[in-house]
Amino acid sequence: MNSRRAPTHPCLVVCPPGLEELVAEELVALGARPGRRGKGTVTVDLTTRRLYAANLFLRCATRVLVRVGGFTVRTFADLERRIGEMDWDAWLAPDTVPRFRVTTRHSKLWHDGAIAERFAAALGPGSRTGESTDVSADRSDEASTQLIVVRAVDDRFTVSIDSSGAPLHERGWRQATAKAPLRESVASGLLSSAGWDPSAPLVDPMCGSGTIAIEAALRAAGVPPAHDRDLALRTWSCFEPGTWASVSADAGRMRSEAPVPDGHGPPRIVAADRDAGAIEAARANAERAGVADRIEFRVAPVAALEPPGGAGPSSEPAPGLVATNPPWGGRLGGGDLRNLYATLGRVAAEQCPGWGIGVLVADRALARQVRPGLTEQLHLELGGRPAHWLTGRLG
Ligand SMILES: C[S@@+](CC[C@H](N)C(=O)[O-])C[C@H]1O[C@@H](n2cnc3c(N)ncnc32)[C@H](O)[C@@H]1O
Known part of the structure; x- marks a missing residue:
């Protein structure tokens, strides 16, 4: 991810339904311009720096997805070709284990499991090391796996990579719970x-x-809410340590003030x-x-x-x-x-x-x-x- 070649990333911020306007306000405070609101989602274009800042500073969000591909396909052969054309190496480090969350609506390719298998065959560790590939949608060890979200509506596929890892509301401090805890x-x-x-x-x-x-x-x-926790973006091959250090320094200043x-x-x-x-x-x-x-x-x-x-x-x-x-x-x-x-x-x-x-x-x-x-x-x-x-x- 080179900020000159790709100055902004099209992103989808996911949040609990009802908090969309608050997330939009938080994005404005980071200097971004939020776009469309859906139920529990806000679209926004983010620079790499703002993507990192969004993960660190958004208090009301659940995760930030970066859209890395979009195409229309109606056959598995076309889907495989399109997956093969995407630049996955920019995102997935060689040892990353991807997991897939697939949803489809009004699409010729409707079998979520079969779609996930095509992605796994191309991207899973099995495709690189010969080991078996895990396509389960719900591995609990979210921090060490990379979630890839695939959504097909009317045959139009959107492929997104999750930058957050474990949901952002899991700040890490709440291990003891009483009755009906709030996120x-x-x-x-x-x-x-x-x-x-x-x-x-x-x-x-x-x-x-x-x-x-x-x-x-x-x-x-x-x-900052994500202070002291793992974020998926830090495992990406395109992770920019210098940009991260500068965003983290802002967080440190906030604390000291x-x-x-x-x-x-x-x-x-x-x-x-x-x-x-x-x-x-x-x-x-x-x-x-x-x-x-x-x-x-x-x-x-x-x-x-x-x-x-x-x-x-x-x-x-x-x-x-x-x-x-x-x-x-x-x-x-x-x-x-x-x-x-x-x-x-x-x-x-x-x-x-x-x-x-x-x-x-x-x-x-x-x-x-x-x-x-x-x-x-x-x-x-x-x-x-x-x-x-x-x-x-x-x-
Ligand atoms: C829905 S829970 C609050 C959950 C909390 N927001 C959280 O995130 O963990 C309601 C709380 O009200 C407390 N409660 C019920 N009746 C109460 C009373 N008369 N006085 C004080 N606390 C009471 C219960 O013990 C319970 O912990």
């Missing part, structure tokens, strides 16, 4: 769409494994849950993320919600954000859920007047128990289920 990318999207300022306080009174609070603390600390907690004032981010096991998981995750000193952990019910420092409303002048993902059901019945949501709204308004509030709910009617007049900021799909992020102002 890190979704938690980050909630914070962005609520307009949370990383210098303002934040309370998650039902934090579970701490995802919202830890994503907030990482932002406050200026830690973040305000360091001075050790005197209390942390401005609170993660609370009534379940001691959840708080233990949240604390262990925060330690792995390197931000435990930025978060105050509390085993407490929502009725005991308080702003950071444990002080009353008058001693915390800067308005912050109460951001939370309450239970959606489970063992709690309708009446108990309504009470829980109403308690959240009442106590938050008493303790944090003037603050913003954001609740992630499955049922908009329940959000009205928290507070009437909340505005829907995001319409998401989580685990195939619709979810709504509503925000408003307290008291």
Whole structure:
């Protein structure tokens, strides 16, 4: 990949459905010009430098695919010829094990497995070393394999190479989970769409494994989301170490410019849950993320919600954000859920007047128990289920 010969790469950024506009905003912040939005996708042309930066800095994305080929074929013979014409050596190092994700729609070649086999025969280690070729679509060791995404619609094939490796929401710190954890990318999207300022306080009174609070603390600390993890692009034969070093240096600057907690004032981010096991998981995750000193952990019910420092409303002048993902059901019945949501709204308004509030709910009617007049900021799909992020102002 020579930046003079190929100044930009046509890319597709994949994200959880509902976060497309936030991803587009993040791309603009990197100096790129996002194009078409699809469900869970944003197209964009990226220079090599911005491709690296996108992987390092996008908080709401799942992966970045680079389109490396496009052609129309209706027979396997033509498909094999087209695969053979592509410049794979620019991307795949000799020891790379490719794996393929194939989808087809309205196409003469419709058998996903047979299509993957043609790619594997041309690109797999078997084609280079004589060993057998793995065409499985779901190898778990994503970091050491190279995902190639093949999509055929109306006989038009698009071939993309994944630059990310393991999904970008897998930042590496969340190993302990509580009930129904959010993806890190979704938690980050909630914070962005609520307009949370990383210098303002934040309370998650039902934090579970701490995802919202830890994503907030990482932002406050200026830690780029993909800091310290493997990326598939680093294994490419066309990988540019100099460009990478320069992009990483930007990340280092971001970190060094973040305000360091001075050790005197209390942390401005609170993660609370009534379940001691959840708080233990949240604390262990925060330690792995390197931000435990930025978060105050509390085993407490929502009725005991308080702003950071444990002080009353008058001693915390800067308005912050109460951001939370309450239970959606489970063992709690309708009446108990309504009470829980109403308690959240009442106590938050008493303790944090003037603050913003954001609740992630499955049922908009329940959000009205928290507070009437909340505005829907995001319409998401989580685990195939619709979810709504509503925000408003307290008291
Ligand atoms: C959906 S989970 C939150 C998941 C979290 N966002 C994450 O990423 O791990 C809801 C949490 O609310 C907590 N919870 C339920 N009722 C509560 C109450 N009355 N007070 C405080 N926490 C409560 C549960 O223990 C659970 O951890």
